Amino acid sequence: MKKLVIVESPSKSKTIEKYLGSDFQVVSSKGHIRDLATSGKGGLGIDVDNNFEPTYKISKEKKATVKELKALAKKSDEVYLASDPDREGEAIAWHLADELGLDQDKQNRIIFHEITKPAVIEAFENPRKIDQDLVKSQETRRILDRIIGFRLSTLLRSKIKSKSAGRVQSVALHLIIERENEIRAFIQExxxxxxxxxxxxxxxxxxxxxxxxxxxxxxxxxxxxxxxxxxxxxxxxxxxxxxxxxxxxSKLPFTTSSLQQEASTKLNFSAKKTMSTAQKLYEGIEIGTGVEGLISYMRTDSTRLSEVFTGSALAYIESTYGKEYVGSVRQKKDANSQDAHEACRVTDVNRTPESIKSYLTADQYKLYKLIYARTLASLMAPxxxxxxxxxxxxxxxxxxxxxxxxxxxxxxxxxxxxxxxxxxxxxxxxxxxxxxxxxxxxxxxxTEPPKRYSEARLIKELEEQGIGRPSTYAMIIDTLQARGYADLRKPTETTKTKVFFPTEQGELTDKKLQEFFSDIINVKYTAAMENELDEIAEGQKDYVKELRKFYDRFEPLLQEAYDKMEKIEAEKTGEMCPECGHELVIRKGRYGDFVACSNYPECKYVKQDEEDKIDETCPKCGGPLVKKRGRFGEFYACANYPECKYIKSDRQPPKETGEMCPECGKPLVERKSRYGKMFVGCSGYPKCRYIKKEEKPKDEEVDATAKSEAEEVVETKAKKKTTKKATTKKTTKAKEASRTESEE
The missing domain is CATH 2.70.20.10 (Topoisomerase I, domain 3)
Structure with a gap:
């Protein structure tokens, strides 16, 4: 019987299992296994009248995972919970313990801040109990987000057709619009x-x-x-x-916030891209000697570095650059910092960016190089x-x-x-x-008006004001754009940095929220709420009392908004629906305005523009094909969607070159990689993976992101990577969904 270890991500399970040895089996929960249900009063999944008792439900896509984990737990002598070292990771550990029926008074919680053998071994030598105060703090945050998100979003959808609101999201939107109003009111001198x-x-x-x-x-x-x-x-x-x-x-080591800001200004990375790339560096990369975690945990608000690491880093600086370059260990103590774990740093200063460049993608190399330089610089002389x-x-x-x-x-x-x-x-x-x-x-x-917020400036403002947590910033920024509340674009053709412009719907949303909920949707109250969550985490405040205090303040405001907020009716077109005879109206969709029946959802008719129709019929049902607009551009699909889900493919068959494959004898064809680069390869792919090399290879090194898919397959095979792409993609999505404190 083995000892079972449950981590969040599959990509790091094999690495940790290798460190621990044959007595351990390491498996993944793939992030959260359950969330608040959408049943009960208001669909909140929370019994407001019974001390805000939550009802949890196993996610549909996680039922098989939970079943497997239960079976493994029953057959194991010991079960260790090694989810990530933050409040959300603590909550995941608690959910696992509760669902698997584990003893929560047992010391089975494992914490490590980097995926290296010494760190993992040390963590297993010092297990602890699940910290219930951290769990309560995280669950309070989740309940607050559910109440505000569900109740406000329902209100806004019914009154002004806005898609959502959120505890932090709406404050971030207010900051963007306040800045826009300052610019409009600015008088040049x-x-x-x-x-x-x-x-x-x-x-x-x-x-x-x-x-x-x-x-x-x-x-x-x-x-x-x-x-x-x-x-x-x-x-x-x-x-x-x-x-x-x-x-x-020098500047201090990276926190999550400063990493996102510096990657934005120096590498032109979005916050989302920075965090997803950092996640891979943390979880581990195959670097020839095995899979190694290259950076410490990237969700942190601390600038502290461990004594073990600083000792080795200072010795490296002296031996590499000279004694005069050795600096001192510094740390900034921020009142808003939880200081739960170290700053984001490299795990080994001897692992220089150039020494592992061939194993990294272009984005991974750029970010690792930045983190490496910042880590080392923070310990060097002025x-x-x-x-x-x-x-x-x-x-x-x-x-x-x-x-x-x-x-x-x-x-x-x-x-x-x-x-x-x-x-x-x-x-x-x-x-x-x-x-x-x-x-x-x-x-x-x-004189010039104040600058609009770029991603970096908005993140800095949120952090300085104590709004939200750094781990949520990427999701907040993504949500504001996905909801159509703000656009991130260049103000002029010559400007390099993209900035936020509020949309008409974003300004309307903020106006109504400030009209009825200014007591809650504001910087001061949101920052105070973060402090209260910190005090719950430290065991200083009772979470039920704090939730009740908030709810008693929020509910009267909500009822007043339902009574007094003016409802905006959809604009009528003067046409009638050809299917049911009701009036056609202009509705707002994710990808712009469209004309549809006012009798929705009973009638789902959507008018197609004449220029969107093509003289082709659906090969599946015989209906007309029409142009649609999706997240990645325009495409042609069946007009009878959702009954028929046919989508016309715009892929052209590979063009033969007239040459034959020297390995299998099949024709060579021109192909296009996922990154748009043309190459010549065997038509027998994937059985034959021959790629014709260019006669005159470029002198400069080819960027990893510009390699063809077939080239990547060959490179992958050479390094003996066995991770399946489909599994990795699914895991990444699950990880991103579970690692952010999302607002409904």
């Missing part, structure tokens, strides 16, 4: 600056007017600028030279520069020129790709020196 263009022999530099008549220079218009320039007569004298050695310390500030005076005007020269790169030795340092060299000057070649130039400027 003119101001001027004056630069002194100084030439000394073959050197030139710029000094900026800082003070005039002893006060900070504030120039409103050209007249004032011209008057100041006219007053500057006579000599320009170097009044003072202030030289200093400036130190610039960069040093010689700084010089020169004051130049002429009558009542004081100009300042600043120079800086990097004298010691410090942490920039490893972080220079993500943080630049530019020298500004001033010529040799002496106090009292008269500068003869000086020209003054007035420049007109206009």
């Amino acid at each position: 003119e101001y001027w600056t004056i630069d002194a263009l100084v030439n000394k022999k073959n050197d030139s530099f710029v000094a900026e007017l800082k003070k005039y008549k002893g006060k900070t220079a504030k120039i409103a218009n050209q007249e004032q600028s011209d008057a100041i320039i006219a007053s500057c007569t006579g000599d320009y004298v170097v009044q003072s030279i202030d030289k200093k050695v400036k130190k610039k310390a 960069a040093k520069s010689d700084s010089m500030v020169v004051q130049i005076v002429n009558n009542d005007a004081q100009f300042n020129a600043t120079g800086s020269v990097l004298t010691f790169d410090g942490y920039l030795k490893v972080y220079k790709d993500y943080e630049s340092s530019k020298d500004e060299v001033l010529p040799v000057l002496e106090e009292g020196e008269i500068l003869n070649d000086v020209k003054l130039e007035g420049k007109q400027h206009f």
Whole structure:
């Protein structure tokens, strides 16, 4: 009889089993096994009148998994619960223990923050009980999200046709719209600056007017600028030279939030992409010597690093770069931080990005390289520069020129790709020196409105305000776009960074929520609620009392909204439904407006535009084929959907090249990979996997994401990877769904 270990993700189960040995069997729950039911009063799955008692239901897709886990648990001597090391992981462990009938007073909860052999072995040497306070905190969050999400979403759908609302989602939307209103209300103001263009022999530099008549220079218009320039007569004298050695310390190790922000600005990764890529690095990658977890747990709000890791990292820095590059261990103590586990870091500083580049996809390499550089830089010495500030005076005007020269790169030795340092060299000057070649130039400027939120700026704002948790930010951002409340796009063609623009429906949603629920949907209340959840996790507050306090405040507001919120009727087209005779109206869909019957759901007629029809019939039912718009673009499908689900394929048969496969003799054909790259391969694929190589291979390394599917198969076979793609894809979706504290 073996000892059973249950983890969340299948991708890390084999690695952990290898570390533990033959006495252990490691299996996966594939995330959450159950969730709140949708039965009972209001479909909440919560008995509000009975201390908010929840009713849980095993997810349909997890019934087979639970059945298998129960069978394995019965045959095992010991069952260990090794779900992820956060509140949601604690709740998953509790759900498993409850469903499998395990003793919850037993020390069977295993916590590790990285998937390496030493960390896993140490975790199993120090098991503990399930922390019921953490479970209560997580379940309180889930109940709050269910009540707010279900009740508000139902209200908004019935009144204004909006799709959803949420405890954190709606506050994030409010921030976006508040910023948009600030931009609309912004009044541009003119101001001027004056630069002194100084030439000394073959050197030139710029000094900026800082003070005039002893006060900070504030120039409103050209007249004032011209008057100041006219007053500057006579000599320009170097009044003072202030030289200093400036130190610039490195940034702290990554938290979830700072990782998402830095990946957004430096790698152009979305928050969702960052987290999904980091998840794979955490769970483990085959790197030639086996599957290894490359980073520590990426859902964290702590900047702390373990003593064991910092000891090895500081020794590596000294041996690789020299003693002068060794820094100190620093940590920021944030009032909002749970500090449940370490910062997000690499698991082994000796595993450089270049040494494992061939085993990683392009995105994995970019993110690992960023995390590696940030981890190492955080423990390195500050960069040093010689700084010089020169004051130049002429009558009542004081100009300042600043120079800086990097004298010691410090942490920039490893972080220079993500943080630049530019020298500004001033010529040799002496106090009292008269500068003869000086020209003054007035420049007109206009004040600019506040910037719209990019993903990085919105995440930073949410974190600073204490709204939500970093692990939820990616889902919040995704939901705002999926619900049609905000668009993420470039404001101009020349701008690189995408920013959030609220949609008309998003502004309407926020307007109604602020009209009736401003006491709850606001920054201050949402942040206070997060603090209360923290206090529940620490055993300082009773979760039932906190839920009751919230509900008694929320329910009257909801009833008032049902009574007083104006219902927006669908716009009538003046046409009648050809199927039932009711009026046709314009409805809002996920992919835009469409015309449909007002008698929905009894009548499901949807009008098709004439230009959307094609002169073809469905080969399955004989109905007409029409153009539809989906998440990934336009396609043609049967007009009788959902009764007939035929979709016309736009794939063309592979084009023969006239050459024969040298391995099996079948024709060679042109194919297109999933990434759009054309290649020549055998028509006998997958039995024959021959790929014709280019006669003149490129000098530069081919980006991993641009490889053809067939090339990836060959590479996969060479590395002896056995993970099935379909299983991996399904697991990833399940993981993403289960690892975010989603709002209904």
